[in-house]
Amino acid sequence: MKFIDTHIHLQDYKQKCATDIIASAKASGAEKLVCAAIVEKDWERIASLAESNPDFVIPAFGLHPWYLEEANKGWEQRLESFLSRFPSALVGETGLDRIRFREKEPQFQIFQTHVALAKKHCRPLLIHAVKAAEWLEECWNNLPQKFVMHSFNGRFELMQKALAAGSFISFSASIFANADKERIISSVPADKLLVETDGPYQAAEKGAESEPSSIPEQIEKIASIRGEEPEKQAEQILKNSLEFIKPW
Ligand SMILES: [Zn+2]
Structure with a gap:
């Protein structure tokens, strides 16, 4: 798969x-991995993983x-220089999290800056959102052409x-613990479904x-909930993923 x-x-x-x-991901069928940064000090490390695994490790x-609090002055310009250096890079991980921080700022402003950079450089955006539905209301009309929850x-x-x-929806193994998983998993349009x-x-x-080698099992579970044949489901998700990661 x-x-x-x-x-x-x-x-x-x-x-x-x-x-x-990376080796075990390849052995289990991975075509690519989108490697997402969390803090600025990750950027150079991810850049070097992408350079040593061209076309396989896609940086974000x-x-x-x-x-x-680790967002140091000038991060926006430095982020842009990584985007210019890697034309296939995505923007993220970024987002809004009301469990971790109840205050809207500075997270909302910083999220908006990521949105603006994704639009300016025509790159897909990786969004982390936890208990942030209300704040997202202000964002839905203003997001880049491609983004994923x-x-x-x-x-x-x-x-x-x-x-x-217009969002893509990506499921990790965490979705299988959701009480509403059947309804959620079966309601994603076929062409918007991703896995991670x-x-x-x-x-x-x-x-x-968790490791990428567990993804085939995740796809089988998703396929069974959606009443799809696992190989067909995997093909569709792979097609969606290739479409999602493409800059425009
Ligand atoms: Zn993450």
């Missing part, structure tokens, strides 16, 4: 090195809303709004690190 892991943090693995994760540069595990109604705004590990995070077992 061929697939693209549309959201992984190769720089964050502790139990194995990134090279081993951004600042995760949990660590915005990554590791979606929210409410059905939020997903409907995201889809109406969010590795090393979101592992099914506590203390474990």
Whole structure:
């Protein structure tokens, strides 16, 4: 089964090195991995992983809303220079998280800057959103041409709004713990469905690190909920992923 892991943090693995994760991902059918930054110090590390694995590790540069205190002055210009250096790079991970920080600022402003850079450079945007439905209301009309609600595990109604705004929906293993998973998984339009590990995070077992090799099993579960044949489902998701990651 061929697939693209549309959201992984190769720089964050502790139990194995990134090279081993890449090798086992390839062996299990991965065509590409989208490696997303969390903090600025990840950017150069991800750049070098992308350079040593051309066309396989696709970099994404951004600042995760949990660590915005590390957003050093001038980050916008430095982020832009990474986007220019990597024409296939995406923007992210970025987003809004009301559980971690109840205050809207500075996260809202920083998110908007990522949105603007994604639009300016015509790059897809990786969005992390947790309990941020209200803030997202101000954003739906203003997002880039391509964006994804990554590791979606929210409410059905939020997903409907995201889809109406043109979002792709990406599921990690976390969705299988959602009480409404059947309705959520079966309601994504066939051409908007993506998969990811969010590795090393979101592992099914506590203390474990999730790996791309678990994605075929995720696709089988998704296929069974959607009443699809697993290979056909995998082909569709791969096609969607290739479409999603393409700059425009
Ligand atoms: Zn992530």
